[in-house]
Amino acid sequence: MTARRLAGLLRPHRVLIAAVVVLGLAWIGLNLLGPKLLGYATDLIFAGLVSSGYPAGSSKEDVIGQLRADGRDTLANVFSTTDLVPGEGVDFAALGVVLLVLLGVYLVAAGFMLWRGRLVAAIVQRVVRGLRKQVDAKLSRLPMSHFDRNSGGDVLSRATNDIDNLQQSFQLTLGQLINSVFTILGVLAVMLVISPALALILLLSVPVAAVIAWVISKRAQPRFAEQWGTTGSLNAHIEQIYTGHSLVKGFGRRELAEREFDEHNEALYRAGSRAQFITGMIEPAARFVTDLNYVLVAVVGALRVASGSLSIGDVQAFIQYSQMFSRPIVDLANFSGQLQSGLASAKRIFELLDAEEQSAEVSQPVRPGPTRGHVVFDRVSFRYLPGKPLIEELSLTAAPGQVVAIVGPTGAGKTTLGNLLMRFYELDGGRILLDGEDIARMDREDLRSRIGLVSQDAWLFHGTIAENIAYGRPDATRAEVVAAAKATCVDRFVHTLPDGYDTVLDDETSTVSAGEKQLITLARAFLIRPSLLVLDEATSSIDTKTEALVQHAMRSLREGRTCFVIAHRLSTVRDADLIVVMENGHLIERGTHAELLAADGTYARLHAASSATPVDLIS
Structure with a gap:
């Protein structure tokens, strides 16, 4: 199944693949001429050297007859296969022509091989480029739940390490596998013409080597699957430790992190070692078979020369052909390990491509006009895991321009409501209406x-502060970016940086503090001036003084827009038009700040807790 899908990736490039096959066949054909030409040159030299030892004027038949009369039948048989002309010596003119033709054959063959190599590289790069595009597009279509169930490191490993490994397998398959198969067939055909008996000896090695490679490679495939799966786990661990390196050091857990790394690394070492050891057995086993055949060809060939059935040049050519025949067999045996590794990676990639996607868009989506911001949660139900409901039958209405604060203990489902409004997850029941449209x-x-x-x-992301602010509006002018920065207090600290708005930063930068990062994200939202706002703990990393300034800026941003403010710090939501209290996925209270304090319920207790000192909370 996996191999069939890989073949499907190559199908759009079948014209180029056909060209690769044609060039490969041409290269093989020219290389097959080489040993034959060398054998002919050897016969010319041998015949010339032998001829110089006999007087001119006599014939080849006279020399052979005299040898037989002297009881030297073996030498007579050898001479009978040569173009012996007594007294003439080596024909250097003919030898030069043969060597020039041989040089031309090898030069043209090298040109074909170079051309073919460029085509193979082009095909492989196009296939891998297309596969990366598929994976990238797939990642954008995966639901958030997929990333909840799978570590980012493993997903990243499938999109990088596995694709790179598959690329090597493609390069190997197109670059060597096709050539090896056709070389075996071409060499076998030539050898059958020269000597069917010797060809039969070599032919016996093919099924033996094939069986050896098949048996060993079948045992290797599960090991390669384990190796690449372990690679994903190791990447996930490294990503987790790297992104949280300050906490690892701060809590003194460096030794534990190193110990866990060693465990993952050791597991990868064991899996990789087993896979490589098993595939490493293929080459020596196959080479033993081919070397044994080489010895048999040499012995039987010598006997055939002695009997006068073959010339010395033919035997030399046949020995060269036997090496040409054996080399691709050994190569194929070696390829099997890499191919099994590639298939294991391909399986992991296809598992990602086959993962369940978010629900498809409707065929004729509704496109409302300008958003007024009337939001209705109508009997909404949702659960992250089957059988574990989080939100059940929740109803909530936000009028246009209203600020709705959602508060409650951790795990109550506050952030989930924002995710559902953004359609990061799909509902299990009920509906959410925006201006009357589902x-x-x-x-x-x-x-x-x-x-x-x-x-x-x-x-x-990695870029300048100005680029990060303009992420939602890449066409924004510098003046608009600066205005958004001023409105959200970013401008106050930007001028302390060496390059101002052109300061380059990323998610791991130490150039700005955590609170300043949050201010930049607020400026980003301010710049796009959306119809709806979802502020999920947007001021959690900001100090009290800066929070007061940001709250003032956010009031101007919220004017005329519906805003959902998800907060733990109740001081940030006192001026909200509506405050709803969530607990265990249910709305248990709703009202204004004053109304909820007067009700002396959960909100009042949360407010009292937020105002209390740590000693009060403990007591």
Whole structure:
């Protein structure tokens, strides 16, 4: 199944593959001429050297007759296969022509091989480029739940390490496998013409070597699958430790991290060693068979020369052909290990490509006009895992321009509501309406273009501060970027940096603090001025003074827009038009700050807890 899908990747390039096959056949044909020409040159030299030892004027038949009369029948048999002309010596003119033709044959063959190599490289790169595009497109279509179940390191390993390994297998297959097969067939045909008996001896090695390679490679495939799976686990561990290296050091867990790394590394070592050891057995076993055949050909060939059935040049050519015949057999045996490794990687890639995707877009999506921001959660139900409901029958309405704060203990489902509004996950029940339209009937890209999201994780990419702010609006002018930065207090610290707005940073940069990163993400949302805002703990990394400034800026941003504010710090939501309290996936309270305090319920207790000192909370 995997091999058939790999062949499907090559099908669009069948014209180029046909050209590779034709060039390979031409190269093989010219190389097959080489030993024959060398054998002919050997016969010319041998005949010339022998001829110089006999007087001119006599004939080949006279020399052979005299040898037989002297009882030297073996030598007479050898001479009978040569173009013996007594007294003439070596025909250097004919020898020179043969060697020039041989040189031309090898030069042309080298040209064909160079041309073929470039075509193979082009095919492989195009196939891998297309496969990377498929994987990239697939990643964009995967639901968030897929990344909840699979580590980022393993997904990354499939998209990088496995594709690189598969690329090597493709290069090997197109570059060597086809040539090896046709070389075996071509050499066998020539050898059958020269000596069917000797060819039969070599032919016996093919099934023996093939059986050896098949038996060993079958045992190697599970080991390669284990090797690449372990590689994914190791990458996941490295990614986790690297992204959290400050915490690992801060909590003194470096030794534990190193110990876990050693465990993953040792598992990879064992899996890789077993796979390589098993495939390493193929070449010596196959080479033993071919070497044994080489000895048999040499012995039987010598006997055939002695009997006068073959010339010395023919035997020399046949020995060269036997090496040409044996080499691709050994190569094929070696290829089997790499091919098994490539198949294991291909299986992991296809598993990613076959992973369940997010639900398809509707055939005729609804495209509402300008968004007013009327949002209704109508009896919404959702669960991350089957059988473990998180949100059940939740209903909530946000009027246009209203600020709705969602508060509650950790794990209550607050962030989930924002994710559902963005359609990062699909509902298990109920519906969400935007201006009266079910968002399930809207195109995801269109829906998300109307919503500005500022999450509690301040994600920045490698680029300048200005580019990060303009991420949602790449066409924004520098003046617009600066205005958004000023509105969200970014401008206050940018001028302390060496390159100002052109300072290059990324998600791991130490140039700016965690709070400053969050401010940049707020500026990013401010710049796009969306119709809806989802602020998920957007001020969690900001100090109290800066928070007051940002709250003032956010009020201007929220004007005329519906805003969902997800917060733990209740001081950030006091001025919200509506505060809803979530607990265990249910809305248990709703009202304004004053109304909820007066009700003396869960919100009042949360407010009291947020105002209490740590000693009060413990007591």
